Amino acid sequence: MTNHEIKIDFNEYDSIGDLNIPDKLLCEEAVKALETSHSPYSKFRVGVAVLLQSGTVLHASNQENAAYPSGLCAERVALFHWGTSHADDPIVAMAVTAHTNEFELTKPITSCGACLQVMAECEKRQHQPFRILLYCIDGPVWEVNGVQSFLPFMFFEDRLIQQP
Numbered sequence: 001m002t003n004h005e006i007k008i009d010f011n012e013y014d015s016i017g018d019l020n021i022p023d024k025l026l027c028e029e030a031v032k033a034l035e036t037s038h039s040p041y042s043k044f045r046v047g048v049a050v051l052l053q054s055g056t057v058l059h060a061s062n063q064e065n066a067a068y069p070s071g072l073c074a075e076r077v078a079l080f081h082w083g084t085s086h087a088d089d090p091i092v093a094m095a096v097t098a099h100t101n102e103f104e105l106t107k108p109i110t111s112c113g114a115c116l117q118v119m120a121e122c123e124k125r126q127h128q129p130f131r132i133l134l135y136c137i138d139g140p141v142w143e144v145n146g147v148q149s150f151l152p153f154m155f156f157e158d159r160l161i162q163q164p
């Protein structure tokens with residue numbers, strides 16, 4: 001038997017004011033994206049802003065449906081949009097934030113496993129990791145350099161793609 005230990009690391013900033021200007025602006029863009037959230041069921045709004053290498057910023061939010069599983073997280077709305085129309089423009093960073101009137105959020109929300117897996121695939125497609133900023137409004141910001149820090153056992157199976 002061999003025991004393996006995996007360590008992850010991330011940076012924590014006490015507030016958005018401790019970020020550099022571009023990261024602060026990206027978090028603020030994620031807050032703007034909250035306005036487009038369609039979340040009448042959970043009343044939990046999630047906003048995402050994705051900074052591309054060209055400087056373009058993509059916005060997305062969670063989109064719920066009366067048939068609950070038909071809805072989609074903000075992160076995947078953003079990343080599938082990137083995949084369909086901006087895949088030649090690499091993702092540099094992604095800011096995620098949330099808001100609800102139902103209770104107080106005191107720390108950043110983290111993305112679900114399905115969104116982490118899609119982030120991993122996007123990193124693979126563009127052959128480089130991107131930074132993820134998890135922003136709690138009026139609270140701390142967590143920064144991770146590449147999704148592998150959040151999902152060390154992400155699923156990759158290169159044999160699924162036929163090699164010529």
Ligand SMILES: [Zn+2]
Pocket residue numbers: 073074075076111112113114115116
């Ligand atoms: Zn998700």
